[in-house]
Amino acid sequence: MYNTEMSITWAISIGLSTLLAYFFKNLYRQRMLVKTLIKQGLPVAPNHNFLFGHLLYLKRFSDAMPKGAHFQYMFSDIYQESFQDGGVFYLDMWPLSPLFLAVVSPTTATSVTQTNSKIYARKPDLLPKLFKPLAGGPNLFDMPEVEWKPWRATFSKCFSNEHFMYLVPGIVEQTLVYCETLRRHAEMGDTFFLDTMTIRFTMDIIGKTILNSELGAQRGYNPLADCMISQMRWQQPNGDINPFSLIHLPRFFMQWLNGRRMDSYIGPELDKRFREHRASPPDSKKNKAIIDLLLQAYSPNSEATPNQEETMDPEFRLFAIRQIRMFVFAGHDSTSSAITYCFHLLSRHPKALQRLRAEHDETYGMDISSVASKLLANPALANGLLYTTAVIKEALRLFPPASSSRQGTTGVEITDDRGMVCPTEGAVVWVNHQAMHRAPKYWVRPDDFLPERWLVSPDHELYPMKGAWRPFENGPRNCIGQGLVMMELRIVLSLTVREFLFEDAYEEFDARGGRKGIKNYKGERAFQIDEGAAHPAEYYPCKVKLNV
Template identity: 45%
Template sequence: MILGCPNQDADHIFPLGILDHSQNIDSLLYCNFGWRARGIFIDVKKQDLPTPKHNIFFGHLLTLKTYIDKLPKDAHPFIAFGQMARNFSGGIFYLDMWPFMDPVLMCTSATAAIETTQKTVLATKKPRSLESWFIPIAGGPNLFTMEEDDWRFWRNTFNPGFSQAHIMKLVPSIVHEVKAYQKLLLEYSEKKEMFLLDEVTLWFTMDMIGAIVLLDSKRTKNPLAVALLSQLRWKLSEQELNPLKRWNPIRPIVEWHNSRQMNNYIGKELDKRYQDYLSKIKRGDNVRSNSVISLVLEGYLKQSQSKKPSITLEKRFKSYATYQIRTFLFAGHDTTSSTICYIFYLLAKNPVAMDKIRHEHDNILGAELDAAPKVITENPQILNQLTYTFAVIKESMRLFPAASSIRQGVEGVSIRDDEGRTYPTGNTMVWILHQAMQRDPRYWAQPNDFIPERWLAAPGDPLYPVKGAWRPFEFGPRNCIGQGLVMIELRIILALVIRQFDVRDAYEEFDRLNPRSGGIVMVEGERAYQIEGGGAHPADRFPCRVSLRKQGAL
């Protein structure tokens, strides 16, 4: 069966998206959208499909509020949605969040997630409503939001740069950037002061991904980084339910300025690299380079092989290349920073795991800390021997995934839960809640405990992970193109940092210095609960103290 309107003559529901001030919708059309959105849930009820108690005027907003009221004010929304999911045995339910988003089919079922992303036509379909969120970040059509044909072209253009072989060529550049991060942590350890690790690490990961994408080692606070981080801060303000923040008239001006800054910076880099390429071709030199921006230009030159290359980049190609580079800079720095913070947080809380990872680094990389960068640079394949380190990273991502995933439902297409029950996807967005699924006791023994050993367990072991229940990078054709790069980056960071420093959260101290007037500051026992910040980030940006580890200490 297909979810539809009370009037079955209506052939579709116009995507509502996340409504903002930039959409010139008159009141009559706005009400018509609302009537149609609410109407879908009349059909849901008739079909006896799982959904919370529905209000014809407020949809499920009041139901959501009862969950949000039990959480800290800044807690990430997917925490509330995940808690709602516990009321539905199949892990799937329909949710009416109009006017803030399209009708949603929430999913915490591993079986349904596999069908959505790998086994049905939904696998390559992204909701059009995502565009309103990503356009200020990317500037235009990008790998997150493109229709299938355009997406396949650009995905194929970038795939060679994210192959395992190419990633290994980037290891020296990553090691160089991580050594700068070491120096930064050393400075904080000498100052003996509390600081916000997530903010510091965000600038570091921006430098690191900038070096990889642009092969540009300029340090923090260059115009591109400043503009992108400013864009994120202003973009997140529109997610507020407070209309004064959501529809701030200054926001479109700031977003336009930031976008112009990013486009100018990347555009100049593209033009400069392209002219270098033309000069090398004229001289007969090798044009190969390790940077992502060079891959873009190589793809452009391949397109032009049947004709003489143009003196300048074609305007449309340059624009689309800029959108993809902005997307990589956003995705490549944001979630990596969050993951680094949570790894430090979890290892400090689990000293046995900390001892194991440090022993592994001593055994594989040698006991001399200063020699580790050279060991890794000269033999990048040695990182593959850090199996416990890899397990620590995966377990940290399981407990604190940086994002969820979403696909556009299609009329006539249904997905099944673990028990074989079917759920129509027509006129909905299918939202796969990674955070809830990755702590679901149906799939995980001791789901809230940090147990890296589960990633080393053999089939048949109670700890052995259930297929499809770990999804930080998603699966299927639209999985994360950069997942191999992220895993190498994180292994290098841990290999060079974890034996040198002790990083401990300073939430108690932070709360004494910044008292809240009442309110909740914990989520299911975690002070470092996740908040929204592009991807999900630790609360209050992870206040911490860093100290040099005593040599020889475990």
């Protein structure tokens, strides 16, 4: 008995010592790497500490921010405080995350995502872990370059301008449901969470685009929509810089359960469509929903006769489910945030709202109830809305819902605005859209909402600098859905801004015990939080009135 206890104690001691030795070896290696970068005079964030890296330094920034604010703001503040000249800097948060190499300079960002072929398609090694709960496994967003390329080409067919015209009726139909709900809120005069409501709306739109089916998320429960929404709520906020998300049992369980439920929804839908495709191949011109493209790619030259029983290869079936889950996530999440911020900014800028409405009066006529039928008759009508497009671009500049990152590697170096050459090996190279879009070095009046900057001629001081606006990122791995987003937003604004007036209800929310402590980031109460995409804090409590 005594001997057994001794053996267990020894085994635990040896195990712990090995773990500690492993930890300290990696700590030493990581910190020495950063020390070398400092010695070479490279742009490393100040106050680096051998034990804590930059974690103590970061605390100063995070303490000055509202709880839960998106971690991109910390990087933005560090940039503003110390790195405006070069626009690139290293930050060491090990063991919370790998070394970060933050890029704020548009010129450097262009080299990372557009011109350097050794890195432009190389997603970070940590990305699959972050995406696993959402997609269930490897997907277009996080795939290595070789597998990604042919699939990108396949899925691009869903995102051609020609195909968008087939999507317009579905978008209009769902926007009318969204308007009905807004009207009900206007009648009741209640406070509701606009972002939460908008998430269900964009979920319905993406259901059409991806599955070519009605999810009905705006009207009630849908297993796919609700499990995906729950999955995002269960995501560890700021997970990119926090590995402890894995050590949270309820989260682990809920994400596993949601994943199973989503798979159980998509799987049978896929099987049904597969049988339909086998029985009579659909018109490939019109049927370009992601699910159809997957099935067309699966057996384009199959010799099976139409009525022959055939089942899908289980491996391909799983692959297809993962792609669909990823598209459902990527296709609704950022878009809902963009819509909410458009309404937020317009509520704060009555002159811009007035000009927007005037453009819609001119394009659609004064009868607002006829907009839907006009769009259905001529789906391209919204494309001519120049000021509307400028409003959307400006909202995406001020509140970019996403950002972009690549895996640094041996032999790949990037150059900052001062000409400093920075090695990327072992680092996550992170193009921080939020910091770039608000940088005084690249934008005139960066914090002001000025849609007109998108309409002025190149000699005007407001004319945007080339490459400094990248909410969808640029380069071969840019956002595949950006054309759809712009069209969706133009249609949504066309059907709403002349009928409704939004007003945020943060004051009421806070008075009822909502948020304690620091409430604003740089004076903005609707600051961004990390929840999948960057969403407005507390999901934007607001009231809506009819514009009578």
